[in-house]
Every structure is written in structure tokens, then in C-alpha cells.
Amino acid sequence: MADNVLQRYLAAGETLISNLLLHHYKELGLTTAQLVLYLQFKSYQDHGVANPDIRQVAKNLGTSEVQVFDQLHQMMVNGLAEQKMQRQADGKEEAVYDFTPLISRLVLYDQQQTDQQAADTGANERMKTFNQLEAEFNRPLSAMEMQIVNDWLDKDSYSPVMIKLALRQAVLNSALNLKYMERILESWARQGLRSQHDIEEHERQFEKQHGQAPASTGKGKQPRGPKIPIYKLGE
Numbered sequence: 001m002a003d004n005v006l007q008r009y010l011a012a013g014e015t016l017i018s019n020l021l022l023h024h025y026k027e028l029g030l031t032t033a034q035l036v037l038y039l040q041f042k043s044y045q046d047h048g049v050a051n052p053d054i055r056q057v058a059k060n061l062g063t064s065e066v067q068v069f070d071q072l073h074q075m076m077v078n079g080l081a082e083q084k085m086q087r088q089a090d091g092k093e094e095a096v097y098d099f100t101p102l103i104s105r106l107v108l109y110d111q112q113q114t115d116q117q118a119a120d121t122g123a124n125e126r127m128k129t130f131n132q133l134e135a136e137f138n139r140p141l142s143a144m145e146m147q148i149v150n151d152w153l154d155k156d157s158y159s160p161v162m163i164k165l166a167l168r169q170a171v172l173n174s175a176l177n178l179k180y181m182e183r184i185l186e187s188w189a190r191q192g193l194r195s196q197h198d199i200e201e202h203e204r205q206f207e208k209q210h211g212q213a214p215a216s217t218g219k220g221k222q223p224r225g226p227k228i229p230i231y232k233l234g235e
Contacts, residue, residue, distance in 0.1 A: 017042075024106070030075075037071050040061060044057075050086055079101050081102060126153060132167060133145075136167055136170075149178070166185050166188075167181060169184050
């Protein structure tokens with residue numbers, strides 16, 4: 001008996017739903033009743049029944065055919081479903097419900113959310129860059145200085161990481177001004193150095209090639225002088 005029940009359960013198949021839809025159907029303008037109605041249609045359409053019997057759908061939902069048609073009408077009015085003519089195996093055409101508009105709106109919503117998150121992250125990084133500069137300069141940036149930094153980010157495509165590293169160089173060389181930093185940024189850009197790894201590797205190679213040679217004595221080589229620490233600004 002139990003085996004038969006299990007077999008029927010497995011034979012009935014499953015209806016999959018994207019978590020994006022499950023978590024955000026309200027934002028798309030879909031009601032809970034309409035979501036369940038969509039899943040009813042999807043369960044049949046996934047198994048090759050393009051136009052399920054409305055009477056059976058209503059029975060599954062424990063509601064009336066009128067209510068099912070009303071929900072479908074509301075979904076079409078809201079641009080979440082549409083009716084299309086589809087040619088059947090016998091050559092006849094039949095009107096079927098198509099929920100592609102719902103999926104299209106879900107994809108658009110997800111892209112908008114991704115774009116918004118990227119914009120928020122960019123705004124936060126921009127503000128963090130301004131805060132780092134003002135902390136090291138020990139004063140607020142002027143309107144002209146803020147415009148220069150904005151141009152670095154927007155026009156020159158210098159990343160916040162590049163600006164932070166250029167600021168570090170300015171601090172270590174006691175040259176706290178934007179002109180000095182701009183020369184550094186331009187030099188890195190010309191050499192194709194835009195990531196933190198590439199810039200720091202370039203610095204290590206430069207120090208290795210141009211570092212002070214150790215003094216030689218009769219008792220052997222003396223160690224190098226004190227090394228300037230590399231500060232991680234903003235941490």
C-alpha cells in the first residue's frame with residue numbers, strides 16, 4: 001500500500017518555481033492567489049497540456065470557474081499574462097494562456113535590483129574615498145577638489161582602490177595634494193596598472209630595482225636602513 005502511494009507521488013511529477021518569483025511576486029504586482037493560479041497552469045503546461053481545463057483548475061483551487069477567469073483577466077490587465085493562438089496537433093488553433101510577460105517582468109525587476117545595488121555600492125565607495133582624503137588632508141575638500149576626484153572616478157575611470165593607493169603614496173612621500181596624486185594615477189593608467197595587486201606588485205619591483213645598495217665593510221655586508229611602513233588607509 002505504502003509503495004503504491006509513493007509510486008503515485010513520484011509519478012505525479014513536480015512543479016518548479018524560481019526563488020526570485022517566490023520571494024518577489026508581490027513586487028511584480030502579483031497576488032498570492034494569482035501566484036498559486038500561475039503554478040496550477042504551469043503544472044499542466046510543463047507536462048504538455050498547453051490549455052488546461054478551467055473546471056479542473058478551479059476544482060484544484062477549491063474555487064469557482066468565474067473566480068479563475070477573473071484572476072486571469074486581472075493578470076492580463078496588469079501585463080502579467082496574455083492569450084495567444086496556438087496551433088494544436090490536429091491543425092486547429094486554440095487560445096492558450098501565456099505567462100511569458102510575468103517572467104519578463106521578473107527578469108527586468110531582477111536587473112533593476114542588481115543595477116540599484118551596484119549604484120548604491122558605487123555611491124558608498126565614492127563617499128568612502130572622500131572621507132579618506134579629508135582624513136589625511138585633515139580638512140574638508142573644496143568644491144574644486146571634489147570635482148577633480150569625481151572626474152577621476154567618472155571620466156578617467158580610476159577606481160576607489162587606485163585613489164586610495166595614490167593617497168598612500170602621497171602620505172609616504174609627504175606630498176599631500178591632488179596634483180601629486182594625479183601624476184601617480186596617470187602613470188599607473190599608462191602602464192595598465194589598475195588593480196591593487198598589479199599596483200602593489202609594481203611598487204615591490206620598483207623598490208627592488210631602485211632600493212639602496214647595502215654598504216660593504218671588511219666584516220661583511222651591513223643590513224639595509226629602516227624600511228618605511230606601508231599604511232593601509234581607511235582600515
